[in-house]
Amino acid sequence: MERPAPGKVEDLATLAKLDDQVLLEELKIRYSNHDIYTYVGDILIAVNPYRDLGIYGNEVSGKYFLEKKSANPPHIFAVADTAYQCIVGYGGRIPTNQCILISGESGAGKTESTKLIIKQIIDLCRGNTQLEQQILQVNPLLEAFGNAQTQMNDNSSRFGKYLSNGASCLKREQRLLKSRYEDLINAMDLVGFTDEEQNSMFNIIASILHLGNVTFGFDDHDAAYVQDENGDIKIASKLLGINCEELVGTLTSMVTFTAGEQVKRNYTQQRAEDARDATAKAIYGRMFGWIVNKINQLLAPRCVNLNKKSEIGILDIFGFEHFEKNSFEQACINLANEQLQFFFNQHVFKLEQEEYIKEGIDWNEIKFVDNQPLLNLFLNKPIGVLSLLDEESHFPKGTDASFVDKLNTHFKGNSYYVKSQQTKSTKFTINHYAGKVTYDAENWLEKNRDTLPHGVMEMLQCSSNDLVKLIFRGQITRTGTLALQARKSSSNSLQILMEKMTSASPVFVRCLKPNHVRAPGSFNEKYIKDQLLYTGMLETTKIRREGFAVRPSFTEFVDKYKIILKTKLYGDSLADVNINDDYWLQGRKQIGSEN
Ligand SMILES: Nc1ncnc2c1ncn2[C@@H]1O[C@H](COP(=O)(O)OP(=O)(O)OP(=O)(O)O)[C@@H](O)[C@H]1O
Numbered sequence: 001m002e003r004p005a006p007g008k009v010e011d012l013a014t015l016a017k018l019d020d021q022v023l024l025e026e027l028k029i030r031y032s033n034h035d036i037y038t039y040v041g042d043i044l045i046a047v048n049p050y051r052d053l054g055i056y057g058n059e060v061s062g063k064y065f066l067e068k069k070s071a072n073p074p075h076i077f078a079v080a081d082t083a084y085q086c087i088v089g090y091g092g093r094i095p096t097n098q099c100i101l102i103s104g105e106s107g108a109g110k111t112e113s114t115k116l117i118i119k120q121i122i123d124l125c126r127g128n129t130q131l132e133q134q135i136l137q138v139n140p141l142l143e144a145f146g147n148a149q150t151q152m153n154d155n156s157s158r159f160g161k162y163l164s165n166g167a168s169c170l171k172r173e174q175r176l177l178k179s180r181y182e183d184l185i186n187a188m189d190l191v192g193f194t195d196e197e198q199n200s201m202f203n204i205i206a207s208i209l210h211l212g213n214v215t216f217g218f219d220d221h222d223a224a225y226v227q228d229e230n231g232d233i234k235i236a237s238k239l240l241g242i243n244c245e246e247l248v249g250t251l252t253s254m255v256t257f258t259a260g261e262q263v264k265r266n267y268t269q270q271r272a273e274d275a276r277d278a279t280a281k282a283i284y285g286r287m288f289g290w291i292v293n294k295i296n297q298l299l300a301p302r303c304v305n306l307n308k309k310s311e312i313g314i315l316d317i318f319g320f321e322h323f324e325k326n327s328f329e330q331a332c333i334n335l336a337n338e339q340l341q342f343f344f345n346q347h348v349f350k351l352e353q354e355e356y357i358k359e360g361i362d363w364n365e366i367k368f369v370d371n372q373p374l375l376n377l378f379l380n381k382p383i384g385v386l387s388l389l390d391e392e393s394h395f396p397k398g399t400d401a402s403f404v405d406k407l408n409t410h411f412k413g414n415s416y417y418v419k420s421q422q423t424k425s426t427k428f429t430i431n432h433y434a435g436k437v438t439y440d441a442e443n444w445l446e447k448n449r450d451t452l453p454h455g456v457m458e459m460l461q462c463s464s465n466d467l468v469k470l471i472f473r474g475q476i477t478r479t480g481t482l483a484l485q486a487r488k489s490s491s492n493s494l495q496i497l498m499e500k501m502t503s504a505s506p507v508f509v510r511c512l513k514p515n516h517v518r519a520p521g522s523f524n525e526k527y528i529k530d531q532l533l534y535t536g537m538l539e540t541t542k543i544r545r546e547g548f549a550v551r552p553s554f555t556e557f558v559d560k561y562k563i564i565l566k567t568k569l570y571g572d573s574l575a576d577v578n579i580n581d582d583y584w585l586q587g588r589k590q591i592g593s594e595n
Helices: 020-032 058-063 076-088 110-124 130-146 166-172 174-191 195-213 232-240 244-252 269-299 328-358 372-379 385-394 400-410 444-449 456-461 466-472 488-502 525-534 554-560 581-592
Strands: 037-040 043-046 098-102 215-218 224-227 253-258 261-266 312-316 417-419 427-432 435-440 506-511 563-570 573-576
Touching: 020 037, 043 076, 058 076, 058 110, 076 098, 076 110, 076 312, 098 110, 098 328, 110 130, 110 312, 130 174, 130 269, 174 269, 195 232, 195 269, 195 466, 215 269, 224 244, 224 269, 232 244, 244 253, 244 269, 244 456, 269 456, 269 466, 328 372, 328 427, 328 435, 328 444, 372 385, 372 427, 385 400, 385 444, 400 427, 400 444, 456 466
Parallel strands: 098 312
Antiparallel strands: 037 043, 215 224, 253 261, 417 427, 427 435, 506 563, 563 573
């Protein structure tokens, strides 16, 4: 058979020879002919045209209704059509659940593709009811709150979804923003957010913007104070439904109890700025989580037999990112993309080849770059980038530089890791599947800890704004960790105390690897009580004496690991046991430990 002319092959898997060069040449020619879609077997490659090609109208959509894949040119609608046919068992197929995985670097067009797939599936279902209209409105709603402008994409997803510039820019795009705002209101109305909820959401957004304008000065003792020429802090506190003085106090100082006495420690200017930013971030993050949950609640089917539920999953996550300066966020995003790539490799290459071997089929080995070693580099325990970051974040003397030192030592010779040429640099380079990315670990420890400033949670839980109260309700009232190591000999008393404390409802126990524990020692009930007393926890803590549930794995944790315990201590509010490493060390000095 003659090879079709270049650019005319719709499924590149049918070519006798397919390597990177052939693939790229074919895609380039097709793209110049405005053919942005190309198949490679079951995979659809889409090249972002960044302009309206007029290929998504009703007429085109109708061509991809219950058709054979080969009947029409490659198209995103065909992917939706195939998934639809498979899930309903069209043409005598056995109905099977479907999953559509969309991957590509930031700005590649994943979110637009997701929206087109959803639209086509709804059209295939002849969806015309309110629910379908609501589903279509979910995207503009989530994008309004969950997307942001980045260097690579004006409307970049900052979150993943799986179905279950400032003033000058504002002026330039005022009309567009006005119409987007109207779309958002429309979407919120349609999905079912009440006027009251919408008001509260806008109050929260406004409070965050005002909070961002708050600046700090510092006095002769380096203590931060709020400079509030424009009254932003007053407006922010009013919108958040909290007392202004309390907000000022929480952003500029920390009050703790030491041996029953109240001690106030003033923040430095830098720390106050960090407290402001962390507070704004927490409020926004929680509100976004609430929006997602609310949408799920509002759109959940009323009467579905869960056992018979059919599902088309569509995964759209933030794409691979490579900026001039890459930080912790880029590392997390790129790691998520590496995992998707791994999943893809597993399905397309590894499992397929294993199947051939099992069935004795003659085949030529397909070479592909297995990114497992890179995942190991990041995820291995105890020596992986993330574990080492966790370890350094919990180590009182840990710094971003000491973290990078450890990476340089542990990953010397690892072909996926490149140490910076500069001495004392916090930079390092990773060879990702999608290319080399140089990261700067500045602020990584702080970003990884992601702790809320002392007192913020309690303050927001008492807000008179119902939505603020709701999103902070039932959450941790005190942050920190309880660092413990127990020997078998003393684990009994410790276990009993812990079980009493967690009896009301254990939230979660996170265990870290054994070498986190620096000081060997044993603890008894009195020691723990003293620690709690020392940090002021016991004053507010009601320990239930009976009816606790035994955690089967608890002894194991206590015996082997340092544990971080988050526990429900009183009422409806959850509390972390507030002994962090600093406290722990100071506490040992003051109380006198058994070590
Ligand atoms: N099929 C398409 N036709 C025309 N323009 C498109 C198409 N797909 C994407 N675009 C354009 O590219 C921009 C970026 O696309 P999109 O937001 O879908 O990228 P993404 O891969 O989801 O990025 P991120 O990972 O940053 O969220 C869109 O705002 C749109 O302008």
